[in-house]
Amino acid sequence: MPRKEVPPMPPLDGSIQYLKGVGPSFAKKFEKLGITTVRDLLLHYPRRYIDYSQPYTVASAPYDVDCCVRATVLQKEPDRRIRGGRVLTRVLAADDSGTLNLSWFNASYAAQNLEIGETYYFEGRVGGTLTRREILHPLVRTQAQVSLSPLLPVYGATEGLPSGRISRCVEAALPAAADLPDPLPPELLTRYRMPPKSEAVRAIHAPHSTEEAAAARRRLIFEELYILQLGIFLLRSHGRRAAGAPMRPLDLEPFWRSLPYEPTGAQRRATQEITADLCRNTPMNRLLQGDVGSGKTLVAAAAIWYAAQNGWQSALLAPTEILARQHAATLADRLEPFGVNVTLLVGGMKAAERRVALAAIEDGRAGLVVGTHAVLTDKVVFKNLGLAIVDEQHRFGVRQRGVLVGKARSPHLLVMSATPIPRTLGLLLYGDLDISVLDELPPGRKPIKTWFITGRKRRDMYGYLDQQIEAGHQVYIVCPAIEENELDSGMKAVKQYYEDTACALLPHRRIGLLHGKLKPKEKDEIMQQFKEGKLDVLVSTTVIEVGVDVPNATVMVIENAERFGLSALHQLRGRVGRGAADSCCILISDNENDSVKERLHFLCHTSDGFAVARYDLEHRGPGDFFGEAQHGLPTLRVADLVQDTRTLKVAQQEAKELLTKDPNLALPEHRELSDEVERLFATAGAMN
Known part of the structure; x- marks a missing residue:
């Protein structure tokens, strides 16, 4: 009987489907993990190892x-x-x-x-x-x-594709690791005593000892951070070379005098940094970072005023339609007295309204355009866009940011984020941006009292909620899941909670339900009803986290608070305390773990978002406020932006030195390095 032929190994960039043990069915499952080629599989590193030794x-x-x-x-x-x-x-x-x-x-x-x-x-x-x-x-x-x-690798898996199956497929692909080109310059390998790429990839998947696994991981972490830093520096230098929309220096006092209150020192300082950038010949790339309620919108208004006085249009991109409408109303109050026409552009507009808005943008009558992703479409043509502002930076990838900037010849860019990030880490995360920080709250903002209770007090708490509603106030209740999870019945599912708890304990109150599976239009309608006071209580998942201002809401209840990072809890807490009345946040958890209780008690005693972020970093790592998308930066396979800071500094220094010798990675010996930068940043669309 003739021997069955073993299929040839597909090339590195060949489809994983033709690898032994995969086939069409498993290839589709691998796609869910972002793995389509043999190279992708080899670079899908183990999360950990089971040590049988x-x-x-x-x-x-x-x-x-x-x-x-x-x-x-x-x-x-x-x-x-x-x-x-x-x-x-x-x-x-x-x-x-x-x-x-x-x-x-x-x-x-x-x-x-x-x-x-x-x-x-x-x-x-x-x-x-x-x-x-x-x-x-x-x-x-x-x-x-x-x-x-002795070490069995454990891989990030998906439904129908367990770690064991991935491990067997990786084993079949390992011979192809010998073909992986090494992007690192030979002198770096020698200086830091690192193994070649092919050897490191083989060793991380099939190590003979914990020491060999650690050495392979160190080398691959260095490579990833080195390439990340090269990409960030290249992005920054590309921006620096382009000619922006230069503006002449102006006195901001007319704008400050028009306000009904005195701006904070931090707001004045940040505005000064921004206007200094606007007067340069290169385009501004700046992050405005401020805690919840620190007054970022006012700083943005000052920058828009400055651009308008210089004859330039501005655009502000918001993540949701309701937030775009809120920004448009707020900014119109501030800017229209100065003759700056504020035009709204969102997906839900009628065709006639949209035609009017597009015409005003194109002929320059629209001094400021506030909108959602609708601003990014091809039909939107600016006459002279000089300043582009992106609100809640982490809701938009680098590619979307680039589309907005591409609407003009290198306009100035300001991105805003309410997610507090310690400055040293911010310099890495937003490495292609300068950073301004708002570290003061405007006067008159009352502190939000924060309490931590267990489920045994829930019924008493609902009595308090009823009193608050009776006094004319409104309440948020946040749950971490949409549907009850069989494996985790302690997690408050928002639909079931709405029916069995909120409606049952507040039978005579108007209660709305909001979650991520609703259509955008439905979400906006429910949020608008709450904002207009037509609902007493909003039971929601974390979709309410981003910036909608409801001054009448005085209580934020968070069920299963242990499920959230402290930074996420702090963001949610910032949804209340926006009016004149006293406000509070109630954290509910039955978790008996001492470290969980310690975290929640910590939040009860601090209102400083940067302190919260530092605590989260030290105790839980970066995932809590970066999320998987890492704020539009490429997805890292093996490096950890917090744990690997020492390696990061070395990689950063080495990247700077290389770019002083070869600013565009154009030399033939850096071709593979340039390709790796392109490949890494393709995950975020950043190099397009």
């Missing part, structure tokens, strides 16, 4: 923790059918210190190859009692397997 004894295995236990099989029980039609398979194992129950549901095959009297390595979460431990659905490895590969 130092197993626990049965008695010493930590309770309720994933770990590896070495034990000998004593007995295999017959399969039995249990309630719900499931089949339970059980095996008894032991060592000198105790016995270990191993159980599988609907997976009788898992125990078929286990031999009585043989010793195996079992990995999983240990439960049971001190004298009789148990593991449900353990991973099993033999002594021979552990000797060959």
